[in-house]
Amino acid sequence: MSDFLMPSLGADMERGKLVEWLVKPGSEVKKGDVIAIVETHKGAFEVDIFEEGVISELCAGEGQEVPVGGVLARLMPSNSVPAIVPPPGPMAPTAVVKAPEVALAAPPSPGAPSASAKSPTVAQKVSSISPASRARAKVTPAAGRRAAELEIDPYTLKGTGIYGSVTIADVERASASQVSREASARPTRPGRGFDPLQMRQAIAAAMSRSKREIPHYYLTTTIDMGPSLSWLETFNTERPPDQRLLPATLFLKATALALREVPQFNGFWENGRFRPGSGIHIGWAVSLRGGGLIAPAVHDVDTMTLSELMSALRDLVARARGGGLRSSEMTNPSFTVTSLGERGADSVIGVIYPPQVATLGFGRIAVRPWVIDDKVTARPIVVSSLAADHRASDGHAGGLFLAAVDRLLQEPVKL
Amino acid sequence: MNSPVAKPVRMSYREACRQAIRDALTNDPRTFLMGEDVGLYGGCYAVTKGLLDEFGPSRIRDTPLAESAFVGAGIGAAVAGMRPIVEIMTCNFSLLALDQILNNATSIAHMSGGQFAVPLVIRMATGAGRQLAAQHSHSLEGWYAHIPGLKVLAPGTVEDARHMLGSALADPNPVLIFEHIVLYNAEDELDPAVASVDIGSAKIRRPGRDVSVLTYGNSLPKALAAAETLAKEGIEAEVVDLRVLRPLDNATIFESVTRTRRCIIVDEGWKSGSISAEIAARLSEDLFFELDGPIRRICSREVPIPYSRHMEEAALPQTSAIIETARILVGSR
Numbered sequence: 001m002s003d004f005l006m007p008s009l010g011a012d013m014e015r016g017k018l019v020e021w022l023v024k025p026g027s028e029v030k031k032g033d034v035i036a037i038v039e040t041h042k043g044a045f046e047v048d049i050f051e052e053g054v055i056s057e058l059c060a061g062e063g064q065e066v067p068v069g070g071v072l073a074r075l076m077p078s079n080s081v082p083a084i085v086p087p088p089g090p091m092a093p094t095a096v097v098k099a100p101e102v103a104l105a106a107p108p109s110p111g112a113p114s115a116s117a118k119s120p121t122v123a124q125k126v127s128s129i130s131p132a133s134r135a136r137a138k139v140t141p142a143a144g145r146r147a148a149e150l151e152i153d154p155y156t157l158k159g160t161g162i163y164g165s166v167t168i169a170d171v172e173r174a175s176a177s178q179v180s181r182e183a184s185a186r187p188t189r190p191g192r193g194f195d196p197l198q199m200r201q202a203i204a205a206a207m208s209r210s211k212r213e214i215p216h217y218y219l220t221t222t223i224d225m226g227p228s229l230s231w232l233e234t235f236n237t238e239r240p241p242d243q244r245l246l247p248a249t250l251f252l253k254a255t256a257l258a259l260r261e262v263p264q265f266n267g268f269w270e271n272g273r274f275r276p277g278s279g280i281h282i283g284w285a286v287s288l289r290g291g292g293l294i295a296p297a298v299h300d301v302d303t304m305t306l307s308e309l310m311s312a313l314r315d316l317v318a319r320a321r322g323g324g325l326r327s328s329e330m331t332n333p334s335f336t337v338t339s340l341g342e343r344g345a346d347s348v349i350g351v352i353y354p355p356q357v358a359t360l361g362f363g364r365i366a367v368r369p370w371v372i373d374d375k376v377t378a379r380p381i382v383v384s385s386l387a388a389d390h391r392a393s394d395g396h397a398g399g400l401f402l403a404a405v406d407r408l409l410q411e412p413v414k415l
Numbered sequence: 416m417n418s419p420v421a422k423p424v425r426m427s428y429r430e431a432c433r434q435a436i437r438d439a440l441t442n443d444p445r446t447f448l449m450g451e452d453v454g455l456y457g458g459c460y461a462v463t464k465g466l467l468d469e470f471g472p473s474r475i476r477d478t479p480l481a482e483s484a485f486v487g488a489g490i491g492a493a494v495a496g497m498r499p500i501v502e503i504m505t506c507n508f509s510l511l512a513l514d515q516i517l518n519n520a521t522s523i524a525h526m527s528g529g530q531f532a533v534p535l536v537i538r539m540a541t542g543a544g545r546q547l548a549a550q551h552s553h554s555l556e557g558w559y560a561h562i563p564g565l566k567v568l569a570p571g572t573v574e575d576a577r578h579m580l581g582s583a584l585a586d587p588n589p590v591l592i593f594e595h596i597v598l599y600n601a602e603d604e605l606d607p608a609v610a611s612v613d614i615g616s617a618k619i620r621r622p623g624r625d626v627s628v629l630t631y632g633n634s635l636p637k638a639l640a641a642a643e644t645l646a647k648e649g650i651e652a653e654v655v656d657l658r659v660l661r662p663l664d665n666a667t668i669f670e671s672v673t674r675t676r677r678c679i680i681v682d683e684g685w686k687s688g689s690i691s692a693e694i695a696a697r698l699s700e701d702l703f704f705e706l707d708g709p710i711r712r713i714c715s716r717e718v719p720i721p722y723s724r725h726m727e728e729a730a731l732p733q734t735s736a737i738i739e740t741a742r743i744l745v746g747s748r
Contacts, residue, residue: 140706140707141703141704142676142704142706142707143707160746161707161708161746162708162743167708168676168707271649
């Protein structure tokens, strides 16, 4: 038996709302299956599972808010006989599953017919005064007092303390997220797209944190894209349009290989020190139509062929814009690349997405005078700019990294 | 002229106890030591070795095996103006003198309307861990902490072993000092700049933000070792040495638990009716709304302390239990 927990879909996420279950008790799941839709203030995400087994219990009802790390579902190995627990009704407490005969049981779910609905019983009156959750929830004394100060009902919260008790920290988290919820009224059952206002707030929070906490330093280098572009032209002429590569794939692959050479840019600054990323998962900044920005991860970029990378990018951008991103794509980018494309500016000096430690920007590829063998010639040029966290690395390493990107882009056939 | 800076001296808890007694005998002619085997034999834990030769039989007095008699004699001597130190071999045996301690020593000042004080100090060995079995291994200091009119001290460090006796002799009330049998061999550096210690306060031996571990006696080094391990996991335990079990230093205890909001009490006594129960009750009475988790107690198993080593170890509070309890209480963050 294992617990499937609410994933963290970004450094600033504290809780998420379970919008929709795509599995039910008894469903067999395997690694990579999308099992639920979770809404955060960045929008709705498909949550994929990393284990194989049978869903034995759904612990959160649709519409319920669950803190990061809270139990969403329980999973049993597929070969054992599952003890299936029926799903809770919307917002119902999880453990009350037996038919309610006694007072203080769960209120009947709205869809279920209730014989006693017309003439309320004493039990129902009591339960409307004192919901079932109140009898079960454990709230520490200190959390109770803090909740009163913050005008929060602690009995509605999911506890993270001993015995699942609601602690001061839980109350303060709930208060913080309530403040952000109140910032905009939302529909209770959103679609899978992004809420522009929420997105703006998420970007505001992450970028403010970045500029508040991260001592950025910046290095730029100008790269001759001649060899890359001519190789790309040859490669693309032999292929149908849907298999053609964009320069972005070369940027991504060169970045990934350079990160392999200079790994101190691939990872996270956490608790006062650098933690290396577990693979080279590059966040690819996608600007959304209607405003906003999101940087989901392309996983293990360094091991992909350019063609694989291109189709991964196409898929990712389509899903980012359509709102079908996976939780795993949001949780673990260890570096971010921004490419402005053809219509962009000459260069982009990035803001690091915390807790990552660096971001690389590519400006527009433009034909400019360039000196080769003491002669000025017209060449396609791109400015690549590294923004890096000075706590985690120094400028010398940044220089090595940019030089590696440059060198790799001069030999596209090896990418 | 530069005054010479005295260097820290390394010594054992046993040696610290002996030096404390020597000091007291040297500094005050009213002081004498009395107890079973304290003279010729040098004390059953060798604390008083050599003192008979140095101070003679009128001040280092071997007594018959009669706790009630020699504790009563000590009370009488104290009332008459002496400053006696009475040694009881182990606190299990002190029960034979409980009548003297409870009915006489603590009540004379009260019943005489304050005309008579009883400046008596009783030292006794306490605790388990040396395979001395069920009649020589119990921790009864919590019982004595129940009695008004007594002061109950539990030195857990070499410094307290060295200096608590002096403060106890200066106190007009009967004072019990519980020396833990496992600590006698503990060594530490003694700061020569410290000439005395108070016998009214608890001390924070290691600061921390996540959980207060309240303890005393031989559970103190266990708590410190646990805190060391927990720190590597990111859990900062604050170790509070109670030192004085009666009167308890509410201020220090409450201040610590108010800060950390979580509390573990480690007490070698039995859990039922223990000093840890008293502290837990005070915390829930006065600090209820500060607590962010239940109070936890780690005490000895409620059995006569076993003889065989592995069973004795299993019966006592151990470092591993403190670590495990702290992990659960603080939660993985």
